[in-house]
Amino acid sequence: MEKKLERILKNYVKDECNIISTLQDVQEILGYIPEEAVNVLSKKLDIPTSRLFGIITFYSQFHLKPRGENVITVCRGTACHVNGSERLINRLFLELEIPPGGDTTDDLRFTVEKVNCIGACGIAPAVVLNNKVRGKMTFEKLMREIRNIKAGE
Amino acid sequence: MNKDISIKVCTGTGGIAAGGNEILSEFKKALSSAGIEASFNGNCSVHKVGCRGFCARDLLVDIIINGEKTTYQYVKPDMVARIVSEHIIEGNPVTEWIVGEDYHNFHKKQLRVVLSDCGEIDPEDINSYIKVGGYEAARKALTAMNPEEIVRIIKDSNLRGRGGAGFPTGFKWELTLKSKSDVKYVICNGDEGDPGAFMDRAVMEGDPHSVIEGMIICAKAIGSTLGYIYVRAEYPLAVKRLQMAIDRCCETGFLGKNILGTGFDFHIKIFKGAGAFVCGEATALMRSIEGKRGMPTPKLWHSAIKGLWDKPTVLNNVETLANIPRIILKGADWYRGLGTEKSGGTKIFALTGKVKNTGLIEVPLGISLREIIYDIGGGIEGDRKFKAVQTGGPSGGCIPAEFLDTEVDYEPLAIAGSIMGSGGMIVLDETDCMVNTAKFFLEFTQSESCGKCTPCRIGTKRLLEILERITSGKGKKGDIELLQELSEDIKATSLCGLGMTAPNPVLSTIKYFRNEYEAHIIDKKCPAAVCKDLIKYFILEEVCKGCGACKRVCPADAIRGIKKKPHRIDPALCIKCGTCFYACKFKAVSKS
Numbered sequence: 001m002e003k004k005l006e007r008i009l010k011n012y013v014k015d016e017c018n019i020i021s022t023l024q025d026v027q028e029i030l031g032y033i034p035e036e037a038v039n040v041l042s043k044k045l046d047i048p049t050s051r052l053f054g055i056i057t058f059y060s061q062f063h064l065k066p067r068g069e070n071v072i073t074v075c076r077g078t079a080c081h082v083n084g085s086e087r088l089i090n091r092l093f094l095e096l097e098i099p100p101g102g103d104t105t106d107d108l109r110f111t112v113e114k115v116n117c118i119g120a121c122g123i124a125p126a127v128v129l130n131n132k133v134r135g136k137m138t139f140e141k142l143m144r145e146i147r148n149i150k151a152g153e
Numbered sequence: 154m155n156k157d158i159s160i161k162v163c164t165g166t167g168g169i170a171a172g173g174n175e176i177l178s179e180f181k182k183a184l185s186s187a188g189i190e191a192s193f194n195g196n197c198s199v200h201k202v203g204c205r206g207f208c209a210r211d212l213l214v215d216i217i218i219n220g221e222k223t224t225y226q227y228v229k230p231d232m233v234a235r236i237v238s239e240h241i242i243e244g245n246p247v248t249e250w251i252v253g254e255d256y257h258n259f260h261k262k263q264l265r266v267v268l269s270d271c272g273e274i275d276p277e278d279i280n281s282y283i284k285v286g287g288y289e290a291a292r293k294a295l296t297a298m299n300p301e302e303i304v305r306i307i308k309d310s311n312l313r314g315r316g317g318a319g320f321p322t323g324f325k326w327e328l329t330l331k332s333k334s335d336v337k338y339v340i341c342n343g344d345e346g347d348p349g350a351f352m353d354r355a356v357m358e359g360d361p362h363s364v365i366e367g368m369i370i371c372a373k374a375i376g377s378t379l380g381y382i383y384v385r386a387e388y389p390l391a392v393k394r395l396q397m398a399i400d401r402c403c404e405t406g407f408l409g410k411n412i413l414g415t416g417f418d419f420h421i422k423i424f425k426g427a428g429a430f431v432c433g434e435a436t437a438l439m440r441s442i443e444g445k446r447g448m449p450t451p452k453l454w455h456s457a458i459k460g461l462w463d464k465p466t467v468l469n470n471v472e473t474l475a476n477i478p479r480i481i482l483k484g485a486d487w488y489r490g491l492g493t494e495k496s497g498g499t500k501i502f503a504l505t506g507k508v509k510n511t512g513l514i515e516v517p518l519g520i521s522l523r524e525i526i527y528d529i530g531g532g533i534e535g536d537r538k539f540k541a542v543q544t545g546g547p548s549g550g551c552i553p554a555e556f557l558d559t560e561v562d563y564e565p566l567a568i569a570g571s572i573m574g575s576g577g578m579i580v581l582d583e584t585d586c587m588v589n590t591a592k593f594f595l596e597f598t599q600s601e602s603c604g605k606c607t608p609c610r611i612g613t614k615r616l617l618e619i620l621e622r623i624t625s626g627k628g629k630k631g632d633i634e635l636l637q638e639l640s641e642d643i644k645a646t647s648l649c650g651l652g653m654t655a656p657n658p659v660l661s662t663i664k665y666f667r668n669e670y671e672a673h674i675i676d677k678k679c680p681a682a683v684c685k686d687l688i689k690y691f692i693l694e695e696v697c698k699g700c701g702a703c704k705r706v707c708p709a710d711a712i713r714g715i716k717k718k719p720h721r722i723d724p725a726l727c728i729k730c731g732t733c734f735y736a737c738k739f740k741a742v743s744k745s
Binding site: 018023024054055059060061076077078079081083087090091094095115117118119121122123124126132133134139 | 708
């Protein structure tokens with residue numbers, strides 16, 4: 001991990017405003033931000049870990065726990081809400097057997113998360129499946145895609 | 154073949170979701186196998202274009218032959234071959250796939266100023282922008298105008314901040330121009346966080362150069378050399394296209410040192426947000442760029458005096474900046490003439506929810522809500538009854554039917570109990586519960602409250618708890634009054650706009666739909682049959698055909714019955730997910 005972090009830090013100009021983009025790069029490469037990485041960053045950048053954790057926990061995009069190989073992001077914007085996104089999420093949690101309080105299956109294959117609005121309101125309800133936006137989503141359509149993913153693995 | 158052919162394929166976020174990229178390559182394939190070479194500048198060209206607005210009809214494709222435009226809707230990859238052979242080669246358009254009357258009605262009352270090129274030009278090609286007059290305004294501002302002249306035009310145009318607050322843009326620029334400092338900043342606020350709003354995304358994805366051009370003009374007006382575009386992380390395509398646009402500008406000399414040989418320097422950096430709604434607030438956004446937690450700070454000074462890193466800063470919304478080049482070119486009188494007495498120009502709205510035609514629209518200020526919903530939106534889906542229109546996102550309110558003739562402008566909407574906001578316009582019908590709607594927005598503001606000030610952090614939590622109590626059938630007498638009192642306190646004492654406006658959805662729904670609150674609290678009923686704890690699902694025996702569709706989809710195994718005989722829902726097992734309700738083709742599943 002230290003090597004990977006070194007590579008990210010090579011492009012880092014020591015400037016306070018780069019902390020967020022550095023953390024974004026770390027997450028991009030490691031998939032999440034492990035505690036160990038925060039400790040390494042803190043030493044290399046001479047920034048207290050408390051400050052780094054403060055930033056990480058403030059922004060919803062940063063994750064301190066590993067995430068599933070497949071990420072299903074269900075939009076919870078107003079247009080999606082009135083078009084049934086809540087029903088979609090509830091059934092998804094049920095069907096994928098995601099433990100209560102969590103967002104990822106025990107085998108780390110799927111993460112289901114909510115996002116406030118991805119701005120695809122014209123095709124609500126919208127779902128982002130592994131970085132691809134899908135519109136006018138129904139539970140059946142989504143399950144078909146999930147079965148395809150499971151079969152392909 | 155002596156034809157001038159241009160094919161435009163929508164590749165905005167909505168377009169890509171509908172297969173825009175596949176269809177684009179399908180067109181290129183079909184054309185080349187027909188012996189037509191498709192290039193960007195030849196007689197036959199296939200273009201990517203940005204959001205067309207009418208996302209519900211995606212994918213939309215324009216075929217322009219010798220200047221004559223035909224638009225196809227709901228295009229799928231397997232339809233491309235027929236369009237190419239019949240329309241492009243033989244000259245007979247495929248009539249059954251062409252848009253109908255309603256498509257044209259959607260556009261009739263619109264007035265596209267900011268969106269005039271969005272959906273027409275290729276957002277990834279700077280020349281496409283230059284061809285329609287792009288960077289002419291920047292050239293004019295840099296070579297033929299001084300800062301005072303630019304500020305005067307913007308002031309005279311009556312342009313007001315399109316982020317929602319409506320602060321006069323020219324006035325903001327003037328304040329910053331007069332602030333003495335060696336360093337000044339221009340920030341474009343692309344942190345479009347309101348749920349149900351996607352105007353800025355469409356502009357950043359579909360016409361990124363207009364935003365950059367607006368920033369260059371602003372920089373010249375206030376004397377800045379560095380600008381930031383703060384974009385939400387949830388908009389990856391906007392980030393990509395803006396970055397491409399900035400890179401092209403640096404290569405062609407519209408950005409960088411000595412722009413257009415005028416000796417003026419200006420650079421733009423993109424800052425990707427990391428998912429925090431409060432960062433749309435000016436001070437929080439600046440703290441975020443400074444690399445801190447994005448928490449608002451008390452506004453002791455206007456950011457025109459002390460903004461980013463305590464330097465004079467202009468912070469404008471994406472749509473505001475995209476208006477600037479048009480105003481510089483066409484003049485203040487033209488722009489002022491488009492709107493109302495107090496606010497010039499047009500406004501883009503994201504018209505969504507229960508209307509027939511959902512999508513992005515741009516209208517002159519002063520148009521009525523009724524015209525937007527019924528003429529442009531085509532009325533309510535399924536011809537159900539209109540209940541309310543929600544504007545301004547979580548900071549706004551719900552406007553009932555009796556205010557449908559309200560003029561769309563900052564002040565009239567405020568009088569009707571809502572706000573203009575950034576441009577979300579969600580139409581609700583009789584199947585939507587207003588208490589649930591208020592709860593939805595409070596869930597949002599409560600989870601997005603940054604926690605710095607007590608009224609917002611704890612107040613919104615308490616508001617939400619009361620609403621949860623009411624919607625689950627545990628409402629008490631006096632809850633409505635408690636909601637109102639708490640709301641007023643939060644509004645009066647919060648630090649930033651998030652807290653000050655968070656109670657608006659509660660207050661406006663109580664004001665206009667008090668009877669729904671009372672039904673929940675006193676009768677323990679949800680009139681719109683939405684709130685889970687207050688409804689039950691059942692099957693109408695006389696309608697049920699016994700097809701078993703409901704039984705098959707029920708995740709809780711709560712439906713019993715034998716084939717061709719009426720089925721029954723076991724209320725003890727039913728989890729009220731509503732799946733059977735939507736699965737039944739005969740409308741035999743009912744709820745009350």
